[in-house]
Structure formats: structure tokens, C-alpha cells
Amino acid sequence: MILITGGAGFIGGNFVLDWLADSGAEGIVNLDKLTYAGNLATLESLKDDSRHIFVHGDIGDKELVAKLLAKHQPRAIVNFAAESHVDRSIHGPAEFITTNIVGTFNLLECAREYWNGLDESAKKAFRFHHVSTDEVYGSLSATDPAFTEANSYEPNSPYSASKAASDHLVRAWFHTYGFPVVTTNCSNNYGPYHFPEKLIPLVILNALNGKPLPIYGDGQQIRDWLYVGDHCSAIREVLAKGALGETYNIGGWNEKANIDVVKTICTILDELMPRADGKAYVEQITYVKDRPGHDRRYAIDASKVERELGWRPAETFDTGIRKTVRWYLDNPAWIEGVVSGSYRDWLSKQYN
Ligand code: NAD
Ligand code: TYD
Numbered sequence: 001m002i003l004i005t006g007g008a009g010f011i012g013g014n015f016v017l018d019w020l021a022d023s024g025a026e027g028i029v030n031l032d033k034l035t036y037a038g039n040l041a042t043l044e045s046l047k048d049d050s051r052h053i054f055v056h057g058d059i060g061d062k063e064l065v066a067k068l069l070a071k072h073q074p075r076a077i078v079n080f081a082a083e084s085h086v087d088r089s090i091h092g093p094a095e096f097i098t099t100n101i102v103g104t105f106n107l108l109e110c111a112r113e114y115w116n117g118l119d120e121s122a123k124k125a126f127r128f129h130h131v132s133t134d135e136v137y138g139s140l141s142a143t144d145p146a147f148t149e150a151n152s153y154e155p156n157s158p159y160s161a162s163k164a165a166s167d168h169l170v171r172a173w174f175h176t177y178g179f180p181v182v183t184t185n186c187s188n189n190y191g192p193y194h195f196p197e198k199l200i201p202l203v204i205l206n207a208l209n210g211k212p213l214p215i216y217g218d219g220q221q222i223r224d225w226l227y228v229g230d231h232c233s234a235i236r237e238v239l240a241k242g243a244l245g246e247t248y249n250i251g252g253w254n255e256k257a258n259i260d261v262v263k264t265i266c267t268i269l270d271e272l273m274p275r276a277d278g279k280a281y282v283e284q285i286t287y288v289k290d291r292p293g294h295d296r297r298y299a300i301d302a303s304k305v306e307r308e309l310g311w312r313p314a315e316t317f318d319t320g321i322r323k324t325v326r327w328y329l330d331n332p333a334w335i336e337g338v339v340s341g342s343y344r345d346w347l348s349k350q351y352n
Helices: 010-020 040-046 062-072 086-091 094-116 120-125 158-177 199-208 228-241 258-272 303-309 317-330 332-338 341-351
Strands: 002-005 028-032 052-056 076-079 127-133 181-186 188-190 213-216 222-227 247-250 255-257 285-288
Touching (some): 002 010, 010 028, 010 228, 040 052, 040 332, 062 094, 086 341, 094 127, 094 158, 127 228, 158 181, 181 228, 199 258, 222 228, 222 258, 258 317
Parallel strands (some): 002 028, 002 076, 076 127, 188 222
16 A cells, blocks of 8 residues: 555546556555645546545644554655645735645654554664655756756745745654655646646636637746656655665656747647637737746756666656647546536636
């Protein structure tokens, strides 16, 4: 058994589906609070799979986490649970502190207590894998080298600061208590089951609905993009073979300016689902007010994970983005299920 937190979210959900696609895989206990970002519809295909045990709850609930660990005796924990959206962290940082920092602290403490009680061989085999972001390293200029694991932490948003704090806790639990941790810091993910508040799914859905495609500032901000299935394979690799106490940068070797990402999506949609009026989707691009403190560029040097563990992404941006657009066209029921009233409230608050 392994315990996953946040497994009804975008990356956690993909991780659970990919893991259980292997018929020989161990079972998963999936602890998720089902915030606005958690969707059980993502896990619908597992409803009759006894290897998946879903538990609705909070990583900050000490009693619940301790009970789950005692009952299921997992050999590893993978912590995906987090508040993950930068723009929401600007409007309301409190939840980010509660879940990302205090929640991770609670999970570490419950896990350490459980681990202390294991017999020697189980103790040696145990892993706590913390899933984090490249945003903890701050912002790069156009000519800076990509982030390596040796970069200092310089987070700039409430989101990245809360993730940085959680990474520091994880690190300290290794150095102080010998608690067996690994951390991965990954670049921007995209792919199926992505909640449409983030750039790529938002643009796909807005395009199809005839709405503006909002570009913050000049659109020249750069992100490294990784297809979510590749992130999941990297986590499986690090969980299996990563050295304890180490951190690994995970990235797609795919730096793109936001405006180019949006134009690429428009071109694919022009081909797969042309507008009824015959016009191009790029006509819907609208420049809007920039995000406060907007980081200019993220870039990941993922050579350590390749050198030490042999992992490289399988998808290029061109193959991954095409699959992603196709997935959104083919899954209207999932989309219908997530664009609830609270989603519409968010859109009007952010983009009024
Ligand atoms: P997401 O927002 O889509 O999903 C987060 C999940 O965590 C949701 O299912 C939510 O219900 C759950 N959750 C939130 N608070 C919880 C709590 N207190 N207890 C239990 N569950 C809770 O996020 P995501 O994009 O899937 O990101 C997953 C992890 O990967 C996060 O830790 C994030 O920081 C990290 N990450 C994300 C990206 C990215 O591009 N999305 C890149 C690098 C790292
Ligand atoms: P996002 O998907 O929110 O991820 P992150 O902020 O974690 O990188 O945003 C990706 C980039 O796209 C980021 O530079 C902000 C920009 N962006 C827009 O230009 N318009 C939008 O409507 C959104 C949501 C993001």
C-alpha cells in the first residue's frame, strides 16, 4: 500500500490513474479534502477497483492521518495535497499557509511517529516523497542559466513561499530526525484533468466558448512545460530509486513564452475544431492587467534526475499539447462537472 495525498487533484489524479493502470501495482489510499480543485470525476474509472481506497479528509487532521497510517501500514507517502494556484494565493493567502505549511508539518509529524514504530526492515524501506515546484527558486532573467538543485530559494508569491516553507520542513525532518524523505521540484504541468483556472485549460475552454483569451502583461513570461504523465513517471522513478534527503528537479526542456503557448493552442484548435465564423482563434487573444509580482522566467535543469536515475520526459511540447487539446475536446462531461458556480465566481473575481 502507498498513501497519496491530493489524489483527486490534477497531478495526484493522473498519478493514481497511471499507477493503477499497471495490473500488478500496489493499492493506493488516497486522502483528499476535495477543495474546489479536487474532483472525484477524475477517478470515476476506479470506482470498482478495490485497490483504490478514497478517504475524504484533510492532511492537517492529526487524528485521521494517524488512524490511516496505523490501519493501512503504507510503505510510502506521496504528498501532492496543496493549494496550488498563484492567483488565488494573491487574493487569499491564508489557505496556502494552512494546507501547504501547517498541513505538511502535520503529515510529517504523523508519518514520523508511524515510522518510528515500524520494524527495522519496514523502517528502512519507508519513503516520504514531497511533491514541490520550481517556483521556490524565484524568477530568472532571459540569460540566467536554468535552475539547478543548488539554486537558493527565492520565492516571490504567497504560493511559492508556502511551498518553499514546506520544502524546508521536509529537509529539516531528514537532517534532524533521519526521517526518510525525497523532494521533487517540477516545472509547469499540463495535460488531462487540469482545472481550468490555469493557463492552458483556461485558454482551451475560453477559446471554445468564444471568450477572451487573457494574456497577463506582455505575454513574454517564460515557463518550462512538462506533460503531466511525464511528471508522474518521474515521481515513480524518484520514489523507487531516489537517494534519501536529496532533491530532484523535474522539467520538460520546453521553455515557452506564454503568448506562444496560447498561439499554439489556437492553431491546433483552428485545425481540430474550426470556429463557426471561419475566423482564427488568435482573434480572441486579449491582453489584460499583469499579475502582481509576476515571475518573468522559470527554467529547469533536469540533468541530475537523468544522470542519476535515468529519467527523461517522453513527450515534447508539440506532442503533449496536441494530446491535451484533444482530451479537452473529447471529455465535455468532465468539464461540465468542474465548471460549477464556484468556478464562475472565481472567473468574475479574477477577470471581471
Ligand atoms: P491541484 O490544485 O489540482 O490539486 C490539489 C489537490 O489537493 C486537490 O485535489 C485538493 O482537493 C487537495 N487538497 C487541498 N488541500 C488539501 C488538504 N488540506 N488536505 C487534503 N487534500 C487537500 O494541484 P496540482 O496541480 O495537482 O498540484 C499537486 C502538487 O504538485 C502540489 O503540491 C503543487 O504544489 C505541485 N506542483 C504543481 C505543478 C503544476 O503545474 N500544477 C507544478 C509543480 C508542482
Ligand atoms: P499558471 O497556469 O497560473 O501557472 P503559474 O503561475 O504557476 O506559472 O500561469 C502560467 C503563466 O501564464 C503565468 O506566467 C501566468 C500566465 N497566465 C496568463 O497570462 N493568463 C491567465 O489567464 C493565466 C491563468 C495565467
